[in-house]
Amino acid sequence: MSKLRFTRVALAVAAAVAVAAFGVAAAGSASPELSPLPPDAGLVTAFAFDPVNPDIVYVGTVPGSNKGRVYKSGDSGEHLRLISGRGWTWLGALASDPERPGTLYAGTGNAVYKTTDGGQTWRAFNQGLLPPPGINRGEGWVDWLAVDPTNSNVLYEHDYANTIRKSVDGGKTWKTVLSLWRQGSISALLLTPGQPPILYGAFSYWGPGGPVTTITASTGPWKNTPLSVSDTWNHPPVVAFAADASQATIYVAIRGRVYSSTNAGRSWQSIAQGLPQGAVVTGLAAGAGTVCAAFGTNGIYVTADQGRTWTQSWPDSGSARGLGAGVLAVDPARPTTIYAGVDQRKYRIIKSTDSGRTWAIVG
Numbered sequence: 635m636s637k638l639r640f641t642r643v644a645l646a647v648a649a650a651v652a653v654a655a656f657g658v659a660a661a662g663s664a665s666p667e668l669s670p671l672p673p674d675a676g677l678v679t680a681f682a683f684d685p686v687n688p689d690i691v692y693v694g695t696v697p698g699s700n701k702g703r704v705y706k707s708g709d710s711g712e713h714l715r716l717i718s719g720r721g722w723t724w725l726g727a728l729a730s731d732p733e734r735p736g737t738l739y740a741g742t743g744n745a746v747y748k749t750t751d752g753g754q755t756w757r758a759f760n761q762g763l764l765p766p767p768g769i770n771r772g773e774g775w776v777d778w779l780a781v782d783p784t785n786s787n788v789l790y791e792h793d794y795a796n797t798i799r800k801s802v803d804g805g806k807t808w809k810t811v812l813s814l815w816r817q818g819s820i821s822a823l824l825l826t827p828g829q830p831p832i833l834y835g836a837f838s839y840w841g842p843g844g845p846v847t848t849i850t851a852s853t854g855p856w857k858n859t860p861l862s863v864s865d866t867w868n869h870p871p872v873v874a875f876a877a878d879a880s881q882a883t884i885y886v887a888i889r890g891r892v893y894s895s896t897n898a899g900r901s902w903q904s905i906a907q908g909l910p911q912g913a914v915v916t917g918l919a920a921g922a923g924t925v926c927a928a929f930g931t932n933g934i935y936v937t938a939d940q941g942r943t944w945t946q947s948w949p950d951s952g953s954a955r956g957l958g959a960g961v962l963a964v965d966p967a968r969p970t971t972i973y974a975g976v977d978q979r980k981y982r983i984i985k986s987t988d989s990g991r992t993w994a995i996v997g
Contacts, residue, residue, distance in 0.1 A: 670714040671695070671982050671997050675703065678975025678982050681963035682728035686735040688967035690752075692717075693983065693997070694725040694740065702742050704728065706753050711973065711985055711996040717753030726777035726794075733786040739805060741776025741791060748805050762801075762808030764793060780825035780833075790833065792823050798835070821847060824875035826884065834899060836873040836886065847873060847888055851899045874918035876962075880969065881923055883940075887915035892927055894941060905941020919962035921969030924989035928959035934974060936990035947990050948974070 676697030684690035693705045693714060702725025704718035718725075723743035731737035736752040745758035764775070775794055782788035789801040791808070796819055799808040814820055818839030826832045830853045838847045876885045883896050890913050891906040905925075910932045917928035924938045926947075934948035948959060958977035965971040972986045974993070983997030 670707070670712065671705065674698075675705070675982060676701070677977060678961055679725055680728040680961060681973050681975075682730045682738060683963075683965050683967065684735055684752075685730060685732045685967075688965055688971075691965075691973070692728055692730070692738055692753075694728045695982070696725055700724060700743065702726075702740075704738075704740055704753065710971075711983055714997060717749075719747070719756050722747070724775040726775050727779040727791075729779035729781050729789070731781055731786045732783050737786075739779050739781070739789065741779045741793075743775035746776055746779070746789075746791060746805050746808075759801075759805045759807075761806065762799060762810075763791075764795060778823050780823070782825070782831055783827040784829065784831060790823070790825060792820055796820055798823070821873035822875050822886070824877060824884065824886075826877050827879060832898060834875060834884065834886075836875070836888070838873070849886060849899060849902070872914050872916070874915055876918040876920040876925065876964075878920035878923065878925070878969075880921070883920070885918060885920050885925055887918045887927060890914050890929070892918070892925070892941065894925075905937070907941065908944040909935060916958075916960045917962035917974065919964045919972050919990075921964035921966075921972070922989055924970075926962055926972055926974075926986075926990040928962050928974060930958050930960070934959050934962075934990065934993070938989065945991075947986075948976075948984070948993050 674697050676695045678693055679696050680694035682692040689708055689710050691707045691711050695703045697703060700723050702722040703716060705714035706717045707714045725740060725742055727741035729739045737750045738753065740747040745760045745763060747756045747758050749756045776791050777794055778792040780790045787802060787804050789805055791799050797813040798811045798820065800811045801808045818837055821836040821838045824834040833852045835850045836847055837850055872889055874887045883894055884899065885892060885894050890909060891904060893902040894905050895902045910929055913929040913932040915927050916930045919926045924936060926934055926936050928934050933946050935944045936947045937944045959974055961975040963973045970987060970989045972990050974984050975982060976984055981995045981997055984993045985996045986993045
């Protein structure tokens with residue numbers, strides 16, 4: 635397989651998992667009034683949280699091809715209202731400013747949109763990013779955003795042009811940090827707090843024996859960390875990161891396997907014992923000593939003992955036919971609270987307030 639084809643396959647696989655690979659929607663038991671999202675809201679692709687008021691939650695959805703929306707809740711997801719503008723192309727990422735309440739960034743195929751008043755008004759920033767209209771030109775879309783926790787004027791983004799870009803002026807302008815177009819794929823990224831913050835990247839490329847994924851860390855220049863996973867599949871793996879600041883631990887899921895590191899990525903150990911075989915991780919979250927992993931139609935699994943044992947905490951397709959679990963997000967102010975995007979006909983959001991052990995419908 636050529637490098638160019640490998641990269642294009644990587645983009646297709648990641649997009650499919652993020653949006654369409656949750657499974658066939660099935661009837662749920664929730665009554666219509668429990669669903670604040672309208673029927674045409676689409677699948678949930680991102681969550682973000684206000685840095686001061688933990689009851690304020692932002693939810694990004696993709697209601698259809700080349701469309702994106704942002705909803706806002708003031709009561710921890712119980713009720714949501716649409717706050718995004720018209721004509722947004724896709725919605726791949728959300729990021730809150732950790733120092734400025736009401737400041738939120740949304741990554742789309744048009745631009746990175748920014749609001750400083752909680753979604754009442756938005757500005758689109760394109761300088762140094764994808765030329766508008768982005769996704770319609772075949773250039774891709776922004777699928778990952780992060781604000782530097784030590785300097786909120788600094789942002790990082792990744793887009794499906796297979797490029798990492800950095801802004802030092804609050805998103806107004808962007809410069810390329812790394813581009814791997816035609817050389818492999820950037821499968822996932824994670825920005826952790828610290829002095830300085832560490833940016834972790836999962837880089838997939840076509841090796842002599844097939845796809846290989848290497849975890850790399852950067853505080854400036856990129857440095858390889860010793861986790862290199864070869865795979866016999868004919869396409870690159872789906873990768874997800876998570877970090878638990880309370881345990882000084884980072885996690886990465888590569889296809890259906892989960893690894894942990896307690897020394898900033900210098901060494902890794904597998905914690906995948908007891909996870910469903912042959913399933914692909916569609917979401918990963920960690921906080922307060924607990925790790926949650928979503929496996930699409932295989933449900934959500936949780937561990938509270940560093941992966942020695944895993945428990946299925948949200949039913950699989952056998953007990954909730956057609957269920958799909960995707961994106962997961964931990965509330966940074968309340969790390970025992972986790973939100974999940976699911977694919978059900980009558981609801982799209984579930985929430986746990988006990989580190990993923992039990993779940994309730996909120997949207």
